[in-house]
Amino acid sequence: MGVIIKNVLAVTMNKKNEILKCNIIAEGKMIKKITTSGLNASTNYRIIDGSGMICIPALINGHVHSDVTLAKGLGDGLSLYQQDYDSHVSRKKWFRDELRGEAGALSRLLLYCEAIKGGTGFICDIPFWPYRTKLLEPIIKLRLRGAIAIDYHTDFLNGKVLEEAELIEKIEWIKSNGAIPVLSGPSEEHYEISLLKKLQKIAEKKDCFIHLHLAETKYRVGIIKQKYRATSVQFLDSIGFLSERLIGSHCVHLTENDIELLIKRGVRIVNCPTAEMKISDGVAPIVNFIDSGYYVGLGTDGALWNDSSDMIHEMKTLLLVQRVKYGAGRILPIDALSAGTIWGARTFGIEKEMGSIEEGKSASIAILNPNKPHVVPIYHGKTSNILQNIITCMNASDVETLLVDGNILMENKKITLIDEKEIIKKSQEIGSRRFSNLEL
Structure with missing residues (x-):
């Protein structure tokens, strides 16, 4: 099943450094198409609603x-x-x-x-x-x-x-x-x-x-x-x-x-x-x-x-x-x-695969939520503050979803392939056991 990120504002990092309001269509590991026009998707795609969101390359x-x-x-x-x-x-x-x-x-x-x-x-x-x-x-x-x-x-x-x-x-x-x-x-x-x-x-x-x-x-x-x-x-x-x-x-x-x-x-x-x-x-x-x-x-x-x-x-x-x-x-x-x-x-010699959001490259994309007090307002017209606000206002907690090679590794802040809570619990237990009583 492919993935479509619908109606998202994409900071592409392509050669023109374009920022596009678009739909991103991924099949397998790759980005098949980026379209700024209408979208007719079959049921073979997982739809991620990107409305109000910003995406950047992973x-x-x-x-x-x-x-x-x-x-x-x-x-x-x-x-x-x-x-x-x-x-x-x-x-x-x-x-x-x-x-x-x-x-x-x-x-x-x-x-x-x-x-x-x-x-x-x-x-x-x-x-x-x-x-x-x-x-x-x-x-x-x-x-x-x-x-x-x-x-x-x-x-x-x-x-x-x-x-x-x-x-x-x-x-x-x-x-x-x-x-x-x-x-x-x-x-x-x-x-x-x-x-x-x-x-x-x-x-x-x-x-x-x-x-x-x-x-x-x-x-x-x-x-x-x-x-x-x-x-x-x-x-x-x-x-x-x-x-x-x-x-x-x-x-x-x-x-x-x-x-x-x-x-x-x-x-x-x-x-x-x-x-x-x-x-x-x-x-x-x-x-x-x-x-x-x-x-x-x-x-x-x-x-x-x-x-x-x-x-x-x-x-x-x-x-x-x-x-x-x-x-x-x-x-x-x-x-x-x-x-x-x-x-x-x-x-790392992978610029033809990763690092930008372009057709034919890896569907490795991070979706960010800017709708928070520390980020808004966002402007994107004749004047744009998108790049400034990503770098100077945002942090890791603003990432909602992550795709790597078309695989959804995190969706709506939930890691999909591992029990995050269990990792945190074990890390706290073992970390405390091995370090809290050390004489430093």
């Missing part, structure tokens, strides 16, 4: 660590350096013991439920610990789109590096389950040319992306300057590592030359502004990429660094923090929405 969360979700709030007031080397977080080994087994699985399901509730249809998940067959369970169970980053370690706290054959086996397994495999490499303090070259060779062999936390903090960039007398970006370029295969997360501490190199080499950027503020990383020069006509994706990061996976809030944060540092006119709501949709899709 959001793309390009950077998440879902396996620490039950540790929400426990990294507060700490810089990344303190978390890594000098705090209860490092002493507790990022709560590895507390997050084992059922707690780890629940952490992931809880975050994915939150993502669906907020209109996210694609997640790049970067787990710290191996989960074998449970790694893809949330994506498969909830029918989300996603990328899974494969850590080069058996455990990110364990120095043992996986063999090439083991990494390739994981890549193939992720591909066979319909997700995008990403090799997750070291942060700056662990850069070794031989390791980076090994990951690069595997990525080229298996045609997959490589992910790095890149230039996130001053202390990490300082390690590279001391060791190689170059910035992190310059060092990676000197060994031929910068390319379109590389996804660089954060990219906060960049020189003008770094920005030029990243653009020239086609490196894919994912910014996490809320996390970068919370742990005092700094403000990334995102407007410089936008001014150069380049694209940037967006992510929320994990619970130890953000506490929220609300991508609408993340788009607002991107807009506001860039304006604080660079000026009110340097970044616009359309840029923030692009980072959460079509630019995010480009980051």
